[in-house]
Amino acid sequence: MSVAAGSPPRRIVVVGASLCGLSAAQALREEGFSGEIVLVGDEPERPYDRPPLSKQVLRGRCGPDTTLPCRPDLDLRFRLGTAAAGLDPRARRVVLADGGTIAYDRVLIATGTRARPWPGDPGSGPLHTLRTRRDAERLGARLADRPRRVVVVGGGFIGCEAAASIRAMGLDVTQVVRETVPLVQALGDAVGAMVAEVARGAGVDLLTDRGIDGIEAAGGETAVVRLDEGRRIETGCVLVALGAVRNVEWLAGAGLAVSDAGVRVDAECRALTPDGRVVPDVFAAGDVAQWPSAVYGGARLAVEHWGNAVAQGRVAARNMAAAGGPLARHDHLPDFWSHLYGLTVKLVGVPDGADRFAVVQGTLRERRFVGIYGAGERTVAAVSVDSARWLPAYRAAIAEGAPFPPFTGALDQPGFAPHPLATA
Amino acid sequence: MSPTLFAQVLDPAHRADPYPLYEALRRSPVSRQDDGTWVVSSHAAIARLLHDPRISSEDLPDPPLFRWTGHPIQDLLVRPIRSRIVARHRPFIFRDPPDHDLLRRHVMREFSPGRVRRMRRETEAITGALLDRLEGRAAFDLVEDVSYPLPVTVICDLLGVPREDEPRFQGWATQLATALEPNQRTDAANAARNEAAFTAISDYLRGLIRERRASPRDDMLSGLAAGRDGERMNDYDLVATAVLLLVAGHETTVNLITNGILTLLRFPEHAERLRREPEIAPRLIEELLRYEPPVHYRTRLALADIGLGDATIPEGAPVVLLLAAGNRDPARFRDPDRFDPDREDNRHLGFGGGLHYCVGAPLARIEAEVALTAIVRRLPRLRLLDDPPPYRPGASLRGPRRLRLAVEAPVGAAR
Ligand SMILES: Cc1cc2nc3c(=O)[nH]c(=O)nc-3n(C[C@H](O)[C@H](O)[C@H](O)COP(=O)(O)OP(=O)(O)OC[C@H]3O[C@@H](n4cnc5c(N)ncnc54)[C@H](O)[C@@H]3O)c2cc1C
Ligand code: HEM
Numbered sequence: 001m002s003v004a005a006g007s008p009p010r011r012i013v014v015v016g017a018s019l020c021g022l023s024a025a026q027a028l029r030e031e032g033f034s035g036e037i038v039l040v041g042d043e044p045e046r047p048y049d050r051p052p053l054s055k056q057v058l059r060g061r062c063g064p065d066t067t068l069p070c071r072p073d074l075d076l077r078f079r080l081g082t083a084a085a086g087l088d089p090r091a092r093r094v095v096l097a098d099g100g101t102i103a104y105d106r107v108l109i110a111t112g113t114r115a116r117p118w119p120g121d122p123g124s125g126p127l128h129t130l131r132t133r134r135d136a137e138r139l140g141a142r143l144a145d146r147p148r149r150v151v152v153v154g155g156g157f158i159g160c161e162a163a164a165s166i167r168a169m170g171l172d173v174t175q176v177v178r179e180t181v182p183l184v185q186a187l188g189d190a191v192g193a194m195v196a197e198v199a200r201g202a203g204v205d206l207l208t209d210r211g212i213d214g215i216e217a218a219g220g221e222t223a224v225v226r227l228d229e230g231r232r233i234e235t236g237c238v239l240v241a242l243g244a245v246r247n248v249e250w251l252a253g254a255g256l257a258v259s260d261a262g263v264r265v266d267a268e269c270r271a272l273t274p275d276g277r278v279v280p281d282v283f284a285a286g287d288v289a290q291w292p293s294a295v296y297g298g299a300r301l302a303v304e305h306w307g308n309a310v311a312q313g314r315v316a317a318r319n320m321a322a323a324g325g326p327l328a329r330h331d332h333l334p335d336f337w338s339h340l341y342g343l344t345v346k347l348v349g350v351p352d353g354a355d356r357f358a359v360v361q362g363t364l365r366e367r368r369f370v371g372i373y374g375a376g377e378r379t380v381a382a383v384s385v386d387s388a389r390w391l392p393a394y395r396a397a398i399a400e401g402a403p404f405p406p407f408t409g410a411l412d413q414p415g416f417a418p419h420p421l422a423t424a
Numbered sequence: 425m426s427p428t429l430f431a432q433v434l435d436p437a438h439r440a441d442p443y444p445l446y447e448a449l450r451r452s453p454v455s456r457q458d459d460g461t462w463v464v465s466s467h468a469a470i471a472r473l474l475h476d477p478r479i480s481s482e483d484l485p486d487p488p489l490f491r492w493t494g495h496p497i498q499d500l501l502v503r504p505i506r507s508r509i510v511a512r513h514r515p516f517i518f519r520d521p522p523d524h525d526l527l528r529r530h531v532m533r534e535f536s537p538g539r540v541r542r543m544r545r546e547t548e549a550i551t552g553a554l555l556d557r558l559e560g561r562a563a564f565d566l567v568e569d570v571s572y573p574l575p576v577t578v579i580c581d582l583l584g585v586p587r588e589d590e591p592r593f594q595g596w597a598t599q600l601a602t603a604l605e606p607n608q609r610t611d612a613a614n615a616a617r618n619e620a621a622f623t624a625i626s627d628y629l630r631g632l633i634r635e636r637r638a639s640p641r642d643d644m645l646s647g648l649a650a651g652r653d654g655e656r657m658n659d660y661d662l663v664a665t666a667v668l669l670l671v672a673g674h675e676t677t678v679n680l681i682t683n684g685i686l687t688l689l690r691f692p693e694h695a696e697r698l699r700r701e702p703e704i705a706p707r708l709i710e711e712l713l714r715y716e717p718p719v720h721y722r723t724r725l726a727l728a729d730i731g732l733g734d735a736t737i738p739e740g741a742p743v744v745l746l747l748a749a750g751n752r753d754p755a756r757f758r759d760p761d762r763f764d765p766d767r768e769d770n771r772h773l774g775f776g777g778g779l780h781y782c783v784g785a786p787l788a789r790i791e792a793e794v795a796l797t798a799i800v801r802r803l804p805r806l807r808l809l810d811d812p813p814p815y816r817p818g819a820s821l822r823g824p825r826r827l828r829l830a831v832e833a834p835v836g837a838a839r
Contacts, residue, residue, distance in 0.1 A: 361477055362522070370477070389779065391479045409728040409739065410477035412521040 007279075008323035009105035011037040012299070015084045015096055016110035016247070017041025019049065020309035022068055027054050027317035029031050029074050037076050038102060040094065042083035045133055046070070051306055053136040054158050055339050058143075058165040064136045087254040094236025106320040109251070109263055109271065109284035109314065113244035113304060115253040118153070118215060121240065126223035128239045130158055135306065142221065147236025149174060151225050153212060155182035159241030159336050162194060164341045167204050169176045174205040174233055177377070179424060181208055187347070187383055189422040190356050191371060194364050194385075202243075246288050255279065262290040263303045263380055269316035283320055285312035285330075292348075294331050295399055296380070301350060305336045335397050338387075343367060346388045349381030349398045351423070358418040359408050362387055370394065373421065374404030376404065429455075430744065431462045434819050440812035442720070442822070443761065454735040461742045462726070462735075465749035467756035467773065469732050470662055473745060474778035476730065477488040483742060484518040494703040495580060510622075513660035515668035517604075517780060524779065527665060530657055531783050534644045540786050545792045550577045555802050558831070563809065566827040567682055575677035578791055579670050584636065589628070593670065596625045600667060601675040604743075605818040606723050619746060622667070630662045644669075646699035673784045679718030679823030680788065680811025681795045684709070686827060688800065689808045691763055693731065694760035698802045703795045708765040712792070713751075713774030715763045720748040720822045722776060748822075 012028060014021040041047075049066040056062045061218050079102075086095035087109075093101045094321040101311040115129035128139045143150070143166060152163045155177030163175045173211040179185070181192030183201065186406050199206045211228040216237060225233045246262045257264035259272045263284040264272045269291070284311040288301040315330040335348045345401075352375035362369035362385075370390050379402050384395035390410075397406035408416050429449050433442055446465060449455065453466030464470050473479050518526040554570050559619050576594045577587075585593055599621040602614055634648050640646035648662055657665065688695035698708060724743040737743060750773045753759040757767070776780035782788065799806075809828035816825045 232824075278839065366522075368522075389475060392472070393476045393478070396472075407478055407728045411480060412477075 002419070004197060008035075009033075009320065012102055012108070012320055013035050013042075013102050013104040014039045014108045014110055015044070015087075015094060016108075016112055016286070016288070017078060017080060018047050018110065018112055018286075018309075019068065019306065020110040020112065020313040021108065022047040022070060022313075023310045024110065024285065024313035024317040024320075025076050026071070026074060027314040028321050029143075031318055031321040033317075033321040034103075037074075038079060039076055040079045040082055040084050040096070040102070042081065043134075044081040046078070046080070048133055050131070053133070054130055054161040055165060058130075058138050058162060059168055060140070064133050064140060064343055081236065081394060083249050087251055087256075087282070089256075092281060100177075103181070104281070105281065106281045108313075108316055108320065109282065109285045109288060110309075111247035111250070112287040112309075113246050115240070116242045116245050118238075118240045118242070122345055125217055126221045126236065126238055128237065129241060130162060130241065131244070139237075142237050143169065143171065143223075145236070146171060147221070148172065148236045149233065149235045150233045150239065151176065151223075151233055152241060153225075153238045154241035154243070155179055155184070155192075155208075156241060156243055157183065159239070160199070160340055161338060162239055162241060163199065163204050163206075164339075167199075167202050172205070173203075174207060174225075174235070175199065175312075176210050176212060177206065177208045178211055179208065180422075182206070185423055186351075187345075188351065188354070188373070190346075190357055190419065191383060191385075193339060194367060196259065198343065198367065198418045202341050205411065217286065225348050244287070246302075248288065254282075256282065259290075261300070264287050264300070265289050265291050267292055267294065267329040267331070268319050269312060269318070269330055283316040285309070285316040292331070293332055295333050295401075296350065301334065303334045303336070303350070305334055306331055307335050333395060343385050344388060346384045346391055347381060348391055348395045349373070349379075351381040351383075354380055354421050356404060356418045356424075357421040358405060358416060359414065360405060360408075360416065361390055361412045363414055370408075372405055374418065379404045379406045428458065430457045430461065433746075436815070436819075439815035439817075439819065439822060442806045442819070443752055444750070445763035446746060446752060449746065450753060452735075452747055454732045454737065456741075458734075459574070461744055463744045463746055464732075465746040465753075466507055467553065467750035467753040469485040470745050470750040470773060471777060472732065472745060473724070473730070473743065474776065474780075478521050478726060478728040479728050479743065480725040480727050481518055481524070482514075482520050483723050484514060509660055513658075513664050514821040515671060517668055523627075526655075527661055528647055528779075530651070530655070531665060533652060535783065535786060536646045539582075539644070540790065543578065543787055544772045544790045546581050546618065546801055547574070547791055548798075549576055550574060550581075551794050551798045555798060559804070561831060562757045563828060563830045564672050566685055566829055567577075567678065567824060570799070571678045571681040571685075571827075574681065574795060575791060576670075578677075578787070579673045581785070582673075583666055583669065584641055585632065586647045592628070593625075596621045597674045600625070600671045601821060602818075604671060604675070605820055606721075607618075615644050618689065625667055625670075626663045631665050632660065633659060633662060656759065669784070672782075673787065674719040675818075675821045675823075676784075677788055678792050679821065680709075680712065680792045681823050681828050683718065684792060684796045685711050685799060685806070686808070686811075686813065686824065686828075687712060687763060688796070689806060689829075690811070694765060695800050697765075698797060699804060702801075704765055704798050706789065707767075707770075709789055709792045709796070711763060711765045711767055712770065712771050713771030714757070714767075715751070717748050717751055717772070718823060719774070719776070719820060721746045721820050722780075743786070747776065779791065802833060803829075804831065807832055 047068045051067045083097040084094050093103045109243045115131040149172045150166050152175040154157050160182050164174050169172045181196045184192040205347040213226040214229050216224045248258045250300045251258050257272045265284045269283045271279045271284050287304045290300050292298045293301045311332045312330050315328045318328045338345045351373040354375045356374035357370050359371045370384045370387050372379050433445050451463040453469050523728045579760040580590050603618050636646040637649050722745050726737045726741045728739050754760050775785045807830040812826050
């Protein structure tokens with residue numbers, strides 16, 4: 001069991017003022033930490049929530065202000081609009097892009113991810129990404145002009161949610177997906193195929209198995225998207241949704257184990273050196289962290305999930321506030337939700353590496369079901385579409401390392417028929 | 425642990441105060457009884473099973489296929505076919521997804537906010553009229569004079585059953601409620617009475633449904649009969665659903681009102697408070713649903729082995745979810761045996777939980793709120809004539825058979 005270092009910290013610095021950073025700051029106060037808390041963030045806004053940006057905000061159901069609730073009595077110091085440019089664990093300080101430094105007793109790295117840009121995208125004109133409030137405002141303003149056609153590039157969750165929301169506004173949408181079906185990496189071919197059918201049913205021009213040779217600016221807000229099979233789509237708005245890049249560049253030279261998969265931490269959320277030693281007083285959590293999961297036999301997980309950002313931020317906070325005594329472990333079973341075309345999709349567990357899939361309640365055809373993912377002998381994840389009420393039983397089974405299937409004979413079960421799973 | 429604990433719960437001798445037995449049962453919260461039934465009594469385990477896909481509500485035994493009448497067409501053709509139809513078109517409280525969800529959705533749509541608001545006004549009028557009839561009485565039986573007639577009238581109004589047919593409905597409701605009482609299901613004579621009542625009420629409802637289809641009104645039966653968005657229940661399911669609404673909405677509400685007054689008279693400071701601050705009624709009723717719930721347990725069937733803590737409920741086992749024991753679980757509620765309307769975070773199991781969560785909950789809350797506030801206001805000085813009162817035999821739908829009250833100050837004028 002790991003034990004906290006002896007002396008109580010006086011100043012805790014959180015780099016990245018978003019969901020994870022704010023959750024950690026709140027938890028620090030709940031833990032009774034009465035010292036100084038400084039949140040450094042490169043965005044100008046107070047911490048806000050991102051999931052609505054591709055859902056309610058995009059559809060105009062609510063404004064772009066999704067500021068996260070924050071109790072005023074938490075006594076937090078915000079350094080907003082300021083990026084951190086370096087970390088010096090030996091001197092215990094964060095170096096800021098404006099040249100300043102902030103000394104810390106403990107630091108939390110919560111710099112999350114950013115949208116992967118289209119090569120050469122200047123961040124203006126017809127090309128858009130969707131990660132920040134400013135992205136949402138710029139995209140929203142463009143869509144308000146009702147461009148003749150919107151092209152969404154990418155078949156991940158943000159691409160699919162955005163395509164659904166933009167289509168729901170009555171705009172023509174073409175979604176170009178390199179894989180055979182959307183969401184195939186996240187949820188596999190069977191669920192992906194169902195989503196494809198729903199998207200087409202909603203009138204989205206979904207092009208799968210299709211690459212893009214180039215996107216050419218055609219003056220003003222117009223662009224031409226060139227597909228690999230030669231087709232050209234003229235469009236007034238391109239949303240590039242090619243996944244996320246972890247914000248770790250500022251950590252170069254800090255001596256931490258850092259890669260494309262994020263900052264490596266241990267189960268106690270402490271940052272590690274490349275040879276696996278704990279870096280004193282440096283913690284990381286949220287989208288930027290990669291942690292060993294006890295549920296999956298110590299496999300290293302890196303997820304981009306709201307629930308993990310909150311849970312891991314809270315564990316990091318407990319351990320940062322601790323002065324002596326046992327440390328808390330992040331034993332979180334990841335989960336995720338999405339809203340697509342009026343369907344609620346929920347996932348518990350991590351289907352990476354799964355080779356089998358079976359619908360165990362309901363049916364794909366009715367678009368109301370629970371499906372499970374098997375890897376070897378184990379059930380590693382479960383997905384539900386409009387059936388989330390059943391997930392707790394599967395969550396408990398997955399956490400306990402249940403076999404595949406964890407049980408048979410459940411309500412509304414069409415009979416157990418596993419299929420090989422393709423995720424590409 | 426004594427394996428006979430649940431048998432003691434069923435024993436009418438313990439009806440007035442089953443709570444010490446529940447406490448004993450909670451010591452091993454998932455426990456097998458001698459007859460192979462599994463009784464679940466902690467809040468956490470009940471809540472888990474209410475949401476577990478391996479738990480079925482289709483635990484109703486098939487209706488007795490037929491009794492010999494000596495008439496071959498009746499015995500070999502008509503009755504078996506009818507039994508099969510009845511078995512297939514059970515009320516959705518005894519059905520599993522997907523059928524359950526489809527049927528329930530129809531009913532949920534009919535519980536629109538507008539209709540619920542109208543039901544509050546109706547309930548106020550009905551309650552007022554019932555209390556008017558007590559004027560000048562020195563003593564009365566709350567069950568017979570208020571708790572019993574109120575919910576039948578409300579349900580009849582909701583469904584659209586004409587007032588003049590209500591007495592018949594009341595008789596059927598009383599009889600059919602025994603079908604919801606697990607320990608009365610096995611009684612053959614009672615089963616025969618249920619069947620007769622079901623035949624009578626079905627015939628009646630089928631007639632009414634025909635009328636409402638021909639000329640719809642603004643009532644639930646018309647709405648259900650017409651369906652929505654091109655979806656419509658068939659007539660068998662419609663009859664079963666109407667009967668379910670009648671039965672599930674009746675005996676339960678009777679108990680809530682009666683238990684409510686009983687509890688308020690046992691703790692008069694709360695009666696006094698309700699009289700002065702009627703706005704506490706909603707919280708007080710939630711606490712009643714925890715402290716003296718009308719439904720003490722529901723039964724289920726395990727569809728697969730279910731591991732819960734150290735115990736494993738085996739596939740095929742009958743399961744009793746002892747909601748009223750979960751409601752008094754000290755692991756979930758601080759000071760659980762205290763009646764405390766100011767309780768925070770009161771997540772009681774009074775209306776069940778999960779997919780069979782009571783659809784009538786909004787209406788039940790209104791009925792209790794209206795009745796209890798009106799009674800304490802208009803009958804400020806009541807005295808219990810017997811405490812404990814005599815109870816009806818049911819251990820699941822548990823409540824007083826009679827609640828005799830002395831009126832120590834006259835009934836105030838209406839309103
Ligand atoms: C459009 C959209 C929809 C989503 N929908 C869902 C959903 O439905 N369900 C779900 O589970 N998850 C969803 N997510 C993911 C979820 O929002 C993230 O998991 C969550 O925001 C992660 O929080 P975080 O604080 O770890 O990282 P982030 O929210 O990425 O925050 C990191 C912060 O650090 C800042 N930062 C970066 N580098 C620096 C630096 N050097 N110095 C200072 N500050 C820096 C960033 O600008 C940012 O403000 C969605 C995300 C997006 C973008
Ligand atoms: C105080 C009053 C009431 C109480 C305590 C109560 C309690 C309950 C409980 C515990 C259940 C769950 C059954 C199970 O899980 O097996 C239930 C279901 C149900 N109740 Fe109520 N009820 C009340 C009033 C009403 C009323 C007024 C109505 C109708 C108008 C009603 C209609 C139903 C129906 C239809 C179901 C079945 C729901 C389903 O299976 O999906 N109830 N009730």
